[in-house]
Every structure is written in C-alpha cells, then in structure tokens.
Amino acid sequence: xxxxxxxxxxxxxxxxxxxxxxxxxxxxxxxxxxxxxxxxxxxxxxxxxxxxxxxxxxxxxxxxxxxxxxxxxxxxxxxxxxxxxxxxxxxxxxxxxxxxxxxxxxxxxxxxxxxxxxxxxxxxxxxxxxxxxxxxxxxxxxxxxxxxxxxxxxxxxxxxxxxxxxxxxxxxxxxxxx
Amino acid sequence: xxxxxxxxxxxxxxxxxxxxxxxxxxxxxxxxxxxxxxxxxxxxxxxxxxxxxxxxxxxxxxxxxxxxxxxxxxxxxxxxxxxxxxxxxxxxxxxxxxxxxxxxxxxxxxxxxxxxxxxxxxxxxxxxxxxxxxxxxxxxxxxxxxxxxxxxxxxxxxxxxxxxxxxxxxxxxxxxxxxxxxxxxxxxxxxxxxxxxxxxxxxxxxxxxxxxxxxxxxxxxxxxxxxxxxxxxxxxxxxxxxxxxxxxxxxxxxxxxxxxxxxxxxxxxxxxxxxxxxxxxxxxxxxxxxxxxxxxxxxxxxxxxxxxxxxxxxxxxxxxxxxxxxxxxxxxxxxxxxxxxxxxxxxxxxxxxxxxxxxxxxxxxxxxxxxxxxxxxxxxxxxxxxxxxxxxxxxxxxxxxxxxxxxxxxxxxxxxxxxxxxxxxxxxxxxxxxxxxxxxxxxxxxxxxxxxxxxxxxxxxxxxxxxxxxxxxxxxxxxxxxxxxxxxxxxxxxxxxxxxxxxxxxxxxxxxxxxxxxxxxxxxxxxxxxxxxxxxxxxxxxxxxxxxxxxxxxxxxxxxxxxxxxxxxxxxxxxxxxxxxxxxxxxxxxxxxxxxxxxxxxxxxxxxxxxxxxxxxxxxxxxxxxxxxxxxxxxxxxxxxxxxxxxxxxxxxxxxxxxx
Numbered sequence: 025x026x027x028x029x030x031x032x033x034x035x036x037x038x039x040x041x042x043x044x045x046x047x048x049x050x051x052x053x054x055x056x057x058x059x060x061x062x063x064x065x066x067x068x069x070x071x072x073x074x075x076x077x078x079x080x081x082x083x084x085x086x087x088x089x090x091x092x093x094x095x096x097x098x099x100x101x102x103x104x105x106x107x108x109x110x111x112x113x114x115x116x117x118x119x120x121x122x123x124x125x126x127x128x129x130x131x132x133x134x135x136x137x138x139x140x141x142x143x144x145x146x147x148x149x150x151x152x153x154x155x156x157x158x159x160x161x162x163x164x165x166x167x168x169x170x171x172x173x174x175x176x177x178x179x180x181x182x183x184x185x186x187x188x189x190x191x192x193x194x195x196x197x198x199x200x201x202x
Numbered sequence: 203x204x205x206x207x208x209x210x211x212x213x214x215x216x217x218x219x220x221x222x223x224x225x226x227x228x229x230x231x232x233x234x235x236x237x238x239x240x241x242x243x244x245x246x247x248x249x250x251x252x253x254x255x256x257x258x259x260x261x262x263x264x265x266x267x268x269x270x271x272x273x274x275x276x277x278x279x280x281x282x283x284x285x286x287x288x289x290x291x292x293x294x295x296x297x298x299x300x301x302x303x304x305x306x307x308x309x310x311x312x313x314x315x316x317x318x319x320x321x322x323x324x325x326x327x328x329x330x331x332x333x334x335x336x337x338x339x340x341x342x343x344x345x346x347x348x349x350x351x352x353x354x355x356x357x358x359x360x361x362x363x364x365x366x367x368x369x370x371x372x373x374x375x376x377x378x379x380x381x382x383x384x385x386x387x388x389x390x391x392x393x394x395x396x397x398x399x400x401x402x403x404x405x406x407x408x409x410x411x412x413x414x415x416x417x418x419x420x421x422x423x424x425x426x427x428x429x430x431x432x433x434x435x436x437x438x439x440x441x442x443x444x445x446x447x448x449x450x451x452x453x454x455x456x457x458x459x460x461x462x463x464x465x466x467x468x469x470x471x472x473x474x475x476x477x478x479x480x481x482x483x484x485x486x487x488x489x490x491x492x493x494x495x496x497x498x499x500x501x502x503x504x505x506x507x508x509x510x511x512x513x514x515x516x517x518x519x520x521x522x523x524x525x526x527x528x529x530x531x532x533x534x535x536x537x538x539x540x541x542x543x544x545x546x547x548x549x550x551x552x553x554x555x556x557x558x559x560x561x562x563x564x565x566x567x568x569x570x571x572x573x574x575x576x577x578x579x580x581x582x583x584x585x586x587x588x589x590x591x592x593x594x595x596x597x598x599x600x601x602x603x604x605x606x607x608x609x610x611x612x613x614x615x616x617x618x619x620x621x622x623x624x625x626x627x628x629x630x631x632x633x634x635x636x637x638x639x640x641x642x643x644x645x646x647x648x649x650x651x652x653x654x655x656x657x658x659x660x661x662x663x664x665x666x667x668x669x670x671x672x673x674x675x676x677x678x679x680x681x682x683x684x685x686x687x688x689x690x691x692x693x694x695x696x697x698x699x700x701x702x703x704x705x706x707x708x709x710x711x712x713x714x715x716x717x718x719x720x721x722x723x724x725x726x727x728x729x730x731x732x733x734x735x736x737x738x739x740x741x742x743x744x745x746x747x748x749x750x751x752x753x754x755x756x757x758x759x760x761x762x763x764x765x766x767x768x769x770x771x772x773x774x775x776x777x778x779x780x781x782x783x784x785x786x787x788x789x790x791x792x793x794x795x796x797x798x799x800x801x802x803x804x805x806x807x808x809x810x811x812x813x814x815x816x817x818x819x820x821x822x823x824x825x826x827x828x829x830x831x832x833x834x835x836x837x838x839x840x841x842x843x844x845x846x847x848x849x850x851x852x853x854x855x856x857x858x859x860x861x862x
Contacts, residue, residue, distance in 0.1 A: 030536050033479060034528035037486075041521050043572070044493065097777075150804070 069146025079146030208258020381420025449491030608665030630664030652717020697838025708827030714820030
C-alpha cells in the first residue's frame with residue numbers, strides 16, 4: 025500500500041507526459057475565431073484605389089472567396105505577397121483584401137511596387153471593419169463560403185505549404201458543397 | 203571566427219558535461235577520491251566553456267554581425283547597446299544558452315563552495331547537475347543552435363520585438379532563470395540523497411541555502427516581470443494568469459513549500475520523503491514551464507517561436523529527467539526512515555498545513571494552465587479559462603494560508619498551545635477586525651472581497667509585528683534589553699519576519715488595485731480636463747518625437763488637485779520603424795496611496811485622442827512587498843548558521859576523507 029503511494033507521482037507524471045505529447049500534435053497557431061461558421065459581419069468599406077472596387081458584405085456571397093487582411097507596414101505581408109500574386113494568376117477563387125490600419129498613399133505605393141492580386145480592396149484605416157471581423161493582426165486570411173459564412177481563419181503569413189495543403193483543398197471542398 | 207569559437211566551446215562543454223556526469227557518480231559508488239574530485243574541476247570547466255560560448259554570441263550581437271542567423275533575426279544595427287546585450291536572451295536560442303550557463307554556474311558553485319559537504323554527496327550532486335546539463339546542451343546543439351550562419355547576410359536585422367526593448371525586461375530573464383534553474387540544485391541534492399539512501403538534518407541544512415537563493419531570485423524575477431507587464435503592456439494589469447506567468451509561478455509556490463518543509467527536516471528530522479518529493483517537483487515544474495513556453499503547446503503573449511521538433515526533444519528530456527527522478531523516488535523513498543512524531547497543533551503541523559495549501563494552490567494553477575489543452579484533447583475545442591477560474595480557485599486557498607501564517611510562527615515545535623498563541627495575537631486580531639470594519643464602512647458598496655483581503659493583510663502584518671515584539675520583549679523589559687535582544691535575534695528570524703511582512707504588503711497592494719481601481723476611457727480634445735479619483739487631469743495635446751529606432755507621439759498631461767498644479771505626465775505611443783509594431787509607454791505617477799496611469803491612443807483626426815486614465819490604489823505595494831520578501835530571503839541567507847560549519851553527519855562510517 026505504502027509502495028503504491030510512492031508510485032503515484034510517477035503515474036500522474038506519465039499521464040501528463042502522454043497528454044503533453046498529444047498537445048504537440050496540435051498546431052496552437054490556428055486560433056479558431058468566434059466567427060467560424062458565422063455569416064460575415066455587416067460592413068462596407070470604401071475602395072482603397074481610386075480606380076478599384078471596395079468591399080462589403082454583399083460582395084462575399086455567391087462564390088467561395090478569400091479575404092486577406094494586409095497592411096503596407098507589415099513585413100510578413102510582404103513575405104506572403106508573392107503567394108497571392110500566383111494565386112490570382114491561377115484564378116482559383118476571387119481574392120479580396122482589407123487594407124488594415126494603413127495610410128492610402130503608402131498602401132497604394134506598396135501595391136504598385138509589389139503588384140495587386142486583389143479583386144477588390146476595402147480601405148479600413150481606422151480598424152472599424154477589423155473589429156467586426158475580430159482581426160488580431162496582419163496578415164490574416166479568411167475563407168468565406170457561397171452562403172457568405174466564414175469557414176476558416178489563418179493568422180500569420182501563408183506560405184506555399186499552407187496554400188497547397190490547406191487553403192486550396194478547402195476551397196475545392198467548399199465549392200463542392202451543394 | 204569568434205562565432206565558430208563559441209560553437210566549438212559549446213561542443214567542448216558538452217564533452218566535459220558528459221565526463222562530469224559519469225566520473226563523480228562512478229567515483230562515489232566505488233569510493234574513488236580522485237574520480238569524485240575530477241567532477242569538481244569538470245564543473246568549473248564546463249561553466250567556463252559555456253561562458254565563452256555565451257560571450258561569443260554576445261560579441262556577435264554587439265558588433266551586429268548579421269552573418270549569424272540569430273543576430274539577423276533578433277537585432278538591428280540601430281538598436282541601443284543595452285538592448286543589443288539583452289537581445290542575446292530575447293530569443294529562444296540565446297535564452298536557452300543563458301539557461302545552461304546558469305545551470306553550469308550553480309554546478310560550479312557547488313564545486314567551489316561545497317567544501318563542507320560529504321565528498322560522496324557532493325560528487326553525486328555535481329554529477330546529477332551535469333546530467334541535466336548534457337540534456338540541454340544536446341537540445342541546443344541539435345535543435346536550437348544560436349551560432350548558425352546565414353548566407354547571404356542581410357544588410358540589416360529584423361530587430362527585437364519592441365515590447366522587449368525595455369530596461370525592466372532586459373534584466374527579467376537572467377534573474378528569473380537564476381531562480382528557475384537555481385532549483386536544479388535542490389533537485390540534484392534530492393536525487394543524490396535518494397541514491398545515497400539517507401536524508402537527515404545535515405542534508406536539509408545544506409539544501410536550504412541553495413533553495414533560499416533560488417527562491418529569492420525567482421521572487422525577484424516574477425516581480426520584475428509583473429512590474430514590466432504593468433507599465434509596458436499599457437493596460438495597467440500586474441498579473442494576467444498567462445500560461446508563461448503561471449509557468450514561473452508554479453515553481454515559486456512549490457519552491458516556497460519546499461523552503462518551509464526543509465526546515466522541518468532540519469529541525470525535527472520529519473517530513474523527509476515529502477521534502478524530497480517537493481525538491482523534485484519544484485525543478486520539474488521549471489522544466490515543464492520551459493516545455494510549455496518553447497514547444498508551442500500553449501499559445502501565449504510571450505511564447506517563443508514554435509517548432510514541433512523542439513517540442514518532441516524537450517518532452518523527451520522531460521520524460522527522462524522527471525520520469526527518472528520520480529521512478530527513483532518510488533523505488534528508494536519508501537526505505538527512508540520515518541522521522542520524529544508531532545501533534546497536529548505544533549510548528550511542524552503549521553508548516554505542513556502551509557505545504558498542503560501551497561501545493562494545492564500550485565495544482566490549481568497547473569490545472570488552469572493545462573485545462574484548455576485537456577479540453578481540446580477531449581474534442582471540446584479551444585478555450586482559455588482566464589482570470590475568473592484562478593480568482594475563484596486560487597484566492598480562496600490563499601485566505602486560510604494567510605490566516606494560518608499569522609499563527610504558525612507563534613507555535614512551539616512538537617506540541618503547541620494554540621489557545622495561548624491566539625491569546626497573544628489578540629491585539630493583532632482586534633486591530634485587523636476594527637480596521638476592516640472601518641475600511642468596509644468607508645468603501646461601502648465597493649467589492650467586499652477587496653476589503654476582506656485587506657483585512658487578511660492587516661492581520662498578517664499585525665501578527666508578524668506581534669511575534670517580533672514578543673521575541674524582543676518590547677514593553678516587557680527595559681528598552682536597552684530589548685535592543686540587545688533584537689541584535690541577538692538570528693538573521694534568519696529577521697528574514698522570516700521580513701518575508702512574511704512583505705507578503706502582507708503584496709496582498710494589500712493586489713487587493714487594493716483589483717477592488718478599487720477607477721478608470722475612464724474617452725476621446726479627449728486638447729485642453730480638455732477630466733476628474734478622476736480626486737485629481738483633475740488636463741490633456742495638453744500631442745507632440746512628435748524621434749527615438750533611435752522608433753518614431754513616437756507624446757501625449758502631454760497636466761495633473762491638478764484642488765485647482766493646484768501638482769505634476770506633469772507624458773504618455774507615448776511608439777511605432778518601431780523596422781518591424782512596424784506599435785507599443786504604448788504609459789505615463790505613471792506613483793505614490794504610496796496609488797498610481798495615476800495614463801495611456802494615449804489613436805487620433806480621431808479632429809485633434810482629439812483616445813485616452814485611457816486609471817487610478818490604481820496601492821499598486822506600488824505589490825512590488826514593495828516583493829522587494830521586502832526578497833530582502834528577507836537574502837537576509838536569511840546571510841545568517842551565519844547557514845554559511846559556516848554545517849553540522850557533521852552523525853555517522854561517517856565508510857566515507858573516506860575528500861581527496862582534493
């Protein structure tokens with residue numbers, strides 16, 4: 025009996041180790057949004073570019089679409105940008121942008137320099153739409169289904185493996201839904 | 203070149219650590235004096251080699267050598283020198299290097315200052331210390347090499363996260379690690395004792411100063427971190443129950459329990475296997491904390507970049523170190539002779555209650571930290587339990603602890619007179635009740651919990667003073683005799699009183715802030731005035747400022763009281779040029795009664811700015827209390843009973859003289 029008592033800490037610890045091992049298999053960076061499976065919040069943003077389109081709730085209905093939150097001051101956004109240029113070239117799905125906490129001039133210059141992959145860009149300089157969407161920081165990417173519901177949220181830059189491993193398959197799957 | 207030397211020194215340190223792990227352990231088993239002594243030299247050499255490696259990395263930072271990947275990712279040529287230095291440990295690889303540096307430092311200290319330890323015990327302690335070192339050196343060299351080169355080298359670096367560019371945080375990691383890692387010595391002593399198969403008063407006598415040293419550093423490190431969060435994060439909170447904070451708080455709780463139970467082993471030869479378990483658990487919690495922070499299992503504001511490969515490695519280390527230690531414990535601890543008996547009402551009993559409450563509190567924090575992960579394992583989705591959970595579980599455990607803490611030091615060893623002790627505390631109890639009633643009346647309608655917590659703090663402070671008065675005989679004898687008695691009191695006694703009094707201050711501070719804070723969040727136009735907590739705060743507008751690696755907007759405030767100007771305050775909003783991150787530098791006007799705290803936010807483009815104003819009563823007392831606790835720890839440490847002439851082991855048969 026006494027022996028069992030002295031064994032307890034070891035047994036508890038081994039249980040913990042298994043549990044922590046399980047934790048390792050999870051990617052903690054995928055923070056689920058409270059908005060997952062919820063309709064896109066009501067919002068309407070003016071276009072960033074004079075010649076371009078803006079972004080509002082109605083634009084995100086009817087087709088599976090991506091919404092990317094970016095800013096010219098954000099270095100990771102610059103890092104992921106080539107992925108979006110390629111994505112737009114392949115025409116997998118419409119890509120919309122929310123230009124977040126930014127200045128018009130610098131954002132316009134930034135896009136001129138790096139290229140503009142977006143179908144429409146809403147200008148959200150004062151984070152009004154950002155609050156509705158629950159944006160943590162730039163960059164963030166959302167996938168919206170045909171019904172206009174947010175189905176996926178990715179925080180941080182998207183690189184080739186996330187694109188081919190998660191984003192593209194999910195777009196296909198959502199397009200396959202009735 | 204210097205970078206490669208650093209890398210090479212680290213590899214050599216690993217080789218030395220392997221020797222240090224094997225030779226003295228074998229030497230102790232075969233009673234071979236030369237082998238045991240070799241461990242001492244190895245411990246010093248290992249420390250020097252890691253110091254060379256650490257120096258090499260620091261050199262790369264100081265010279266902004268961006269061919270070193272770690273420097274390129276975490277530094278920038280424009281960064282002030284102090285943050286180039288602190289940048290060394292502001293990232294995963296560098297902080298691991300600091301970790302092993304401190305680990306090796308403690309090993310070297312046992313080698314250098316452990317002359318009064320029995321040679322076999324010292325050899326085994328040094329060997330266990332080296333085993334931990336081997337694990338972490340392998341981890342650094344294989345998964346987190348800070349000396350990796352980058353080709354082609356970038357023109358400039360990515361800069362250190364601006365939140366970390368702060369004097370408080372430059373010091374926080376080294377001090378915190380000294381505490382965290384310092385408990386490795388208690389762990390090594392526990393393992394060595396289990397291998398030797400004996401624990402006695404002498405063992406506890408050697409372990410206590412090391413534990414006390416680690417505890418003092420950990421207390422200071424946690425306090426510094428909380429102070430940093432208070433002034434830098436811009437919300438004025440001092441504790442967030444964030445997983446990383448909890449990771450340092452759990453070893454503190456169990457380490458505090460260890461500190462107290464070691465006294466029982468030393469004085470009364472009881473609670474032996476329990477104390478060994480606490481020593482193992484304290485350092486295990488440090489290791490688990492390291493795992494949680496670095497593996498990416500939990501997300502947190504200060505988690506390091508995550509990498510599953512590293513996580514697997516640390517988990518493996520954890521299983522070997524903690525699992526091994528607990529297996530050894532399960533095997534050897536039942537054979538330890540049980541010690542002296544005592545009645546539940548006694549000093550031992552009080553310390554045992556302290557231990558139970560502290561470890562239960564640590565368990566609650568542990569569950570609260572890991573519960574989100576557990577829920578996810580059950581398929582419940584991701585949640586954060588947050589402060590409500592901890593306030594509902596942790597705080598109720600602290601109340602009996604503090605209540606008992608007032609009485610404990612008044613109780614005698616073995617069998618005590620509870621009624622007598624309580625009678626002597628009558629004045630403190632009445633004072634606490636009366637003051638609580640007055641505060642309750644004055645703060646009517648405010649959270650009653652805050653008033654109660656302050657009442658507990660007054661009780662504890664009063665009990666500490668009562669105990670000192672009783673000991674020094676103030677009022678019962680001529681003042682000169684009392685002064686002589688005061689001088690005669692051992693420093694350890696003063697240390698205990700100080701530490702307990704510091705806790706009372708810290709409780710009062712956190713309760714006052716939590717319960718009575720006043721805040722206003724509004725858009726202020728220039729020259730607008732708001733009143734808060736008896737102050738009139740006028741917003742004088744903003745001005746631009748350029749720092750070395752940031753640009754800032756400074757919000758200027760004038761503080762008046764009763765129409766009279768008493769102070770000016772400047773709050774800053776910085777944007778760091780390289781990374782584009784924004785930080786807030788709050789304006790804080792500290793007084794003993796409370797802090798006035800102002801943060802400037804975004805402009806409304808019409809000349810106004812969002813402004814957050816807080817009044818935080820007693821908040822300074824938290825860190826004042828922590829400082830007093832640390833001073834108490836250090837004062838205790840300077841007690842000559844802990845420094846010189848550890849009692850001789852009762853039986854020295856079979857132990858040859860040290861061959862040094």
